[in-house]
Amino acid sequence: GDSVTQMEGPVTLSEEAFLTINCTYTATGYPSLFWYVQYPGEGLQLLLKATKADDKGSNKGFEATYRKETTSFHLEKGSVQVSDSAVYFCALSEVGGSNYKLTFGKGTLLTVNP
Amino acid sequence: DAGVIQSPRHEVTEMGQEVTLRCKPISGHDYLFWYRQTMMRGLELLIYFNNNVPIDDSGMPEDRFSAKMPNASFSTLKIQPSEPRDSAVYFCASGQETQYFGPGTRLLVL
Numbered sequence: 001g002d003s004v005t006q007m008e009g010p011v012t013l014s015e016e017a018f019l020t021i022n023c024t025y026t027a028t029g030y031p032s033l034f035w036y037v038q039y040p041g042e043g044l045q046l047l048l049k050a051t052k053a054d055d056k057g058s059n060k061g062f063e064a065t066y067r068k069e070t071t072s073f074h075l076e077k078g079s080v081q082v083s084d085s086a087v088y089f090c091a092l093s094e095v096g097g098s099n100y101k102l103t104f105g106k107g108t109l110l111t112v113n114p
Numbered sequence: 115d116a117g118v119i120q121s122p123r124h125e126v127t128e129m130g131q132e133v134t135l136r137c138k139p140i141s142g143h144d145y146l147f148w149y150r151q152t153m154m155r156g157l158e159l160l161i162y163f164n165n166n167v168p169i170d171d172s173g174m175p176e177d178r179f180s181a182k183m184p185n186a187s188f189s190t191l192k193i194q195p196s197e198p199r200d201s202a203v204y205f206c207a208s209g210q211e212t213q214y215f216g217p218g219t220r221l222l223v224l
Contacts, residue, residue, distance in 0.1 A: 100210050
């Protein structure tokens with residue numbers, strides 16, 4: 001079945017540091033890939049997505065590129081802020097039919113210190 | 115749009131009691147999803163609906179859990195009887211390929 005593996009947390013960085021959170025996936029077809037973010041006490045919010053190979057999703061300074069050859073979708077940000085402290089989830093959705101199930105990774109807690 | 119609305123936001127109950135969680139999806143969204151989040155198991159899909167019809171309930175943990183969607187603007191997730199191991203945050207989401215999550219209901223079963 002489909003699965004998503006993302007790096008174990010927690011990740012602790014200083015403000016303005018470079019961020020990478022690794023995500024790899026296993027899927028039988030050609031999935032769409034997502035990063036969701038969960039701030040404390042809130043629900044998940046879509047951060048960015050990519051629907052086909054070599055697509056780059058970007059939002060709020062975060063980027064991730066859909067790499068089919070390495071089945072990866074790593075999240076990056078050049079300069080993190082304290083307000084980026086949250087849990088980040090990588091997810092995939094198989095494309096086709098009426099199946100919109102999301103398969104999530106376990107989440108990575110990011111803490112950014114001033 | 116107000117986004118996905120869930121109620122209550124917090125629920126504390128005693129083991130054996132019935133618990134009902136409610137969700138109002140974003141207007142116009144055909145799909146509605148119920149998730150459970152715990153530290154041990156992460157985020158789990160319990161059930162999802164398309165046009166008010168349950169499509170996949172394979173994630174529902176056992177018969178104590180049931181979900182309904184009587185119309186396009188309302189869904190419930192019921193646990194009867196509740197057990198301490200049901201303590202979790204329950205999220206409702208609506209949408210299709212992109213899902214929009216509600217703020218969640220934090221359930222504590224004593």
